[in-house]
């Protein structure tokens with residue numbers, strides 16, 4: 157049984173707002189962070205519920221609702237890759253999960269419509285622009301309207317021609333899916349594991365992360381592939397989709413052989429049943445099939461909704477599923493004190509791997525599943541490689557007795573749960589061993605201070621021997637004390653000391669990340685460090701200035717303020733600074749005394765064509781202005797780009813705050 161995701165008591169407005177928030181966040185994690193938390197199925201269930209509510213309560217409809225736009229992979233607003241407006245919007249497909257839903261879709265098509273069935277490849281979509289017989293742009297879906305031009309990286313995909321014969325049409329566009337084959341994905345994750353870097357959840361996320369890399373040599377090394385599944389343009393040959401795909405293949409492009417022209421619903425079903433099993437031996441990931449109306453004229457007549465074509469639909473394969481015994485539930489305490497329940501399972505085979513542990517996320521998750529030790533539970537592996545418990549088969553009848561521990565399983569402190577949060581947390585930040593050890597480990601990790609030779613075991617040993625209790629203690633370590641530890645010697649001790657010394661050169665942004673402030677990840681730390689060039693400036697910043705930094709919301713701002721207000725943290729930071737750790741960055745441009753924006757308080761909103769948001773923020777500061785996150789009576793003006801949020805627009809109108817466009821703004825600076 158699926159857990160009940162919907163509350164019985166919530167007001168419709170609150171539920172709509174909550175679903176929009178959750179879906180936007182899920183979109184961001186999927187498309188931008190490449191680390192999904194919801195399965196496609198869970199995402200779709202929430203999306204359908206939101207659609208249902210918006211239909212039932214039309215007064216709650218909103219043009220910016222996730223039901224009205226496709227998720228966006230635009231991450232850098234034109235910074236690393238130029239953003240390009242699609243010639244034809246890049247939409248997504250409506251999803252179905254059952255034969256009945258397919259039948260319903262087919263019943264709405266004109267009589268006698270032929271259907272082309274294809275595999276749904278699970279990578280990310282790309283649009284290839286050929287002009288004058290040359291590949292000139294390769295654009296990601298982005299937000300469906302604009303995408304990033306990742307041509308440089310696409311040129312590393314061996315099966316994609318860079319030029320074509322001049323007997324072909326002068327201008328055409330091919331759309332397809334960029335994929336990282338299973339084998340390359342597994343190799344990449346092995347390397348990442350060895351480097352202590354976070355693993356990609358699935359080949360789709362790995363492909364997406366790869367395509368956004370700046371180093372095309374690394375992209376080439378990882379080995380992306382591609383399948384093309386649609387051609388667009390004016391006056392192109394062929395009257396049907398099937399014909400066109402044969403033509404595109406004959407031109408030398410990678411078009412999958414798994415394509416079938418179906419004349420009846422039975423033939424469609426046959427295709428689905430065959431590939432549901434056969435796909436398991438393909439070298440790339442697939443997550444369903446796509447059905448398209450064959451006749452192009454008919455496609456045109458059927459047209460589009462805001463998000464999807466009416467002439468095509470996706471059918472998602474059910475996730476692979478197994479049942480097994482839930483032997484016990486144990487609890488893990490993380491670096492930030494979050495206590496996570498973990499299911500220990502009787503080992504079971506699932507999609508080629510043995511599963512024996514699965515996260516249960518939090519108390520609510522366990523309660524919704526109504527599971528307890530001794531139950532026979534279902535384990536699934538969907539688009540996520542990480543297995544999940546999705547329900548129970550047989551009950552031991554003990555679910556009612558389930559109690560989340562009241563105290564920390566390690567240090568015994570009474571756990572707390574903040575309002576609105578799902579997690580129970582051990583508040584004993586400075587005394588709970590796994591939290592301290594987790595922070596120490598995070599501090600030395602490669603993307604933070606990059607101190608070699610200090611793995612989990614050694615950190616725990618240094619902690620137990622009371623040689624290191626806070627991060628500043630690393631800088632007081634003496635080679636002799638390390639060398640005396642079991643399994644170590646002079647040589648490794650010297651290496652560690654040298655690496656600790658080298659870490660004093662680590663730039664300010666990474667030091668900030670290394671501090672381990674809750675929710676301040678690598679990218680956020682970079683953005684904060686760019687805006688606040690030293691720990692002292694950061695400490696002096698108010699909440700409004702903090703939330704003006706891209707990615708920093710109220711919650712993160714509160715975490716930063718609380719962290720820097722804590723006397724133990726302050727003392728530790730002082731000791732780090734004394735030891736020579738960098739608490740400031742390269743000098744940013746000094747604000748101009750007579751800057752054109754002197755004394756102005758400016759809010760940035762929307763997407764820009766000439767510069768990135770970060771560049772505009774730097775300009776505002778350079779010209780003496782102040783960046784703020786939210787519009788208030790004190791706001792001088794809003795620097796407004798395209799697609800400015802409707803909420804912000806309304807607020808500006810209400811308060812009579814002027815909107816200044818990009819060009820006008822640049823003119824202000826030049827005057």
Ligand code: IVH
Pocket residue numbers: 247248249274275276277278279280281282332333385386446465468470
């Ligand atoms: S057709 C206008 N065909 O699935 C519709 N899409 O969920 C164009 N996909 O964005 C899409 N295999 O990234 C089409 N054979 C296939 C596909 C396919 C994978 C992806 C594509 C699309 C997404 C929709």
